[in-house]
Amino acid sequence: MAETDTDSRQPALRVVASPQDTNAAGDIFGGWIMAQVDVAGSVAAYRRAGGRVATVAVDSLQFHQPVLVGDLVSCYAEVVKVGNTSITVHVEVFVERDSRAGITRLKVTEANLVYVALDENGKPRPV
Template sequence: MSGSSPLGPATPPSDKELVLKVIPLPADTNGNGDIFGGWVMAQVDLAGSVIPARHVNGRMATVAVKEFIFKQPVRVGDILSFYACVTHIGRTSITVQVEVFAERHRAQGQFVKVTEATVTYVAIDDNGRPRPIEKRA
């Protein structure tokens, strides 16, 4: 895992690919005024699917979230950067590690790790059944 202390400044990972950048808006907040965790989870799912899409060459579905850790709250106006890498390719599935870093609204260029997750996607056919992933040369 990348970064430093769970509460202090962090460094985005050099061993993962930047796959998504997004700024949460006021409509994405929970009752505490922070960004709703479900919104963050949806963004992680989207970000995590970018690299597997290159391997699957067709439809895929999220089948598991092995681990999801919220380290810091996400706030309105943060610039979120999502980094991902494939950790395993099976016969029909691909597992991806996603790390999310925030540049706080008033501290651009300084990163804080806010979330990380391990997500598994499965290649599916037109009937929604698992199908083999073609091996790359």
């Protein structure tokens, strides 16, 4: 599934998938992808909150295709809702995969996460 052009957006996170992150089938472990999604989402939430945030919910997470060793994984994060203390972020994960046909860009995962802004005592604070 080739997806929309992501060249105009800057990724919140970009990393190459490595062999140590594989599951028993040899694909990249879903938990590793989830961790990258959370890191990317927290970058967008941190910027919007102007400081410390904590993940409070993963509202949805969909794996569309497996990630393979050697894929260049790019996570794009966008703030989609701001509450009193919470920030909802939509994260899309694309890979660039080298194949015989050239470089293929695929959307592999997307998620919606909720973060809460925290004060210096770790208590929720207004955004």
